Structure formats: C-alpha cells, structure tokens
Amino acid sequence: MAQINQTSTCGLDKKSYVFLHQLELGKEAAVKVMICRSWDTHTAYGKYLSTDFISSDEQGNVIQLTAKSNVSHHFIPRLNAGCVYLLSHFDVIPNREEYRVLKDNKLMIQLHGSTFLRKQPAAEAASFIRHPFSCIEIEHLEATDGKYLVGGEQSERHYGETWARLL
Known part of the structure; x- marks a missing residue:
C-alpha cells in the first residue's frame, strides 16, 4: 500500500498524494510534481503528436508526462517549467518501448481532458530538484x-x- 502524504496549500483542504515511485499501473492517485522541462513531439513529417514533460517529486523521483494533441491545449499554457503542481485524474500507463525519454522508468503519466491540476505556491519549489538529469x-x-x-x-x-x- 502506498504511503499517503498530506498537504494543505492554496486554500485546499488536506489533499492526499503519493510519491512518483509509488504509482501503480491502472491505479488512481494524486501526485505533487515540479515540471522540469517540456517539449512538443512531432512525426518525421512534421505532424504534431503531443506535448511531453519531465517532472520530479520532492524525493527526486522523475517521470514523463504526456498530453496527446487533442488535449494538450489544456496544459500547454498552464504547466510551466520550475512550477509545482498537484495533479490528479490522470492515467498511469506503461512507458513506451521505443523512444523512451527515461529509459529505466516502467511507467509514465498520460494527461487527459479530465485531469485536474492546481499550481502550488512558488515557495514549495525549493524542496524539489529542478534538473534531475545532467x-x-x-x-x-x-x-x-x-x-x-x-x-x-x-x-x-x-x-x-x-x-x-x-x-
């Protein structure tokens, strides 16, 4: 069973979340992450496929987030590098076999139309690793x-x- 963490930020009542290494395939959870980096993914012919993100949690765990082209417009203006967010109502899916960004991760997060996100106060960013890669x-x-x-x-x-x- 995943250890639940409690926070009461941005006027929220206590909100439960798990660390990224505690996510399980097909299980609902909420996570608190910092967006470290983002980029758009295109086919070799230039067709836009998705916007992808690298995110980290307070323990330094990292995971890739992806938003397919049909929903990415909800997230592009709202998810900014260096900011911390509470995310919920997303899908935990197997990491891609090809074109892996984080080669050792077995899972990734897929954002969709009903994904909830709430930006956290800037002061919370101090407890996160901004660049968990070199x-x-x-x-x-x-x-x-x-x-x-x-x-x-x-x-x-x-x-x-x-x-x-x-x-």
Missing part, C-alpha cells in the same frame, strides 16, 4: 546496448550545438 558534451556520449546516435555527422554537429547551449 547534460554532457556529445563527444562524451557512449552507446548503450549496442545502439548508436542516428544521423551521422550532421546530427552530431546539431546535437553538439544543442548540448553546448544547455551546459
């Missing part, structure tokens, strides 16, 4: 499980510029 120079990346970076020299040059800006 960036490295492209030259220092190592292939894992016999897989390689795609796209050859052009992609390496592009990614190298991107990594340099993030550092």
Whole structure:
C-alpha cells in the first residue's frame, strides 16, 4: 500500500498524494510534481503528436508526462517549467518501448481532458530538484546496448550545438 502524504496549500483542504515511485499501473492517485522541462513531439513529417514533460517529486523521483494533441491545449499554457503542481485524474500507463525519454522508468503519466491540476505556491519549489538529469558534451556520449546516435555527422554537429547551449 502506498504511503499517503498530506498537504494543505492554496486554500485546499488536506489533499492526499503519493510519491512518483509509488504509482501503480491502472491505479488512481494524486501526485505533487515540479515540471522540469517540456517539449512538443512531432512525426518525421512534421505532424504534431503531443506535448511531453519531465517532472520530479520532492524525493527526486522523475517521470514523463504526456498530453496527446487533442488535449494538450489544456496544459500547454498552464504547466510551466520550475512550477509545482498537484495533479490528479490522470492515467498511469506503461512507458513506451521505443523512444523512451527515461529509459529505466516502467511507467509514465498520460494527461487527459479530465485531469485536474492546481499550481502550488512558488515557495514549495525549493524542496524539489529542478534538473534531475545532467547534460554532457556529445563527444562524451557512449552507446548503450549496442545502439548508436542516428544521423551521422550532421546530427552530431546539431546535437553538439544543442548540448553546448544547455551546459
């Protein structure tokens, strides 16, 4: 059974939530997370598929959130990097087999039209890890499980510029 945490912020009555590592496939829960990063996902032909987010909890656990194109307009203006939110009424789904952002996570959160979110006071962000990942120079990346970076020299040059800006 998951340990329930209590908070009374933003004028809410006591609200129960679980830490991200306590989420279970198909079980309802509420979580308190910081949005660390967001991006739009497109097909190779440019069709918009979803907006995705990396989020962390107070214990430093991380999970990917995804909002499909038909509902993402509800979340794009409301979920901001560096802010803390209470989320509920979402689906806990298996992580993708391909194109995993967090390779070791078995689960991810799918936001939908009835997902509830409430922004928390800015002071709560101090107890969260904003960047639960690290960036490295492209030259220092190592292939894992016999897989390689795609796209050859052009992609390496592009990614190298991107990594340099993030550092």
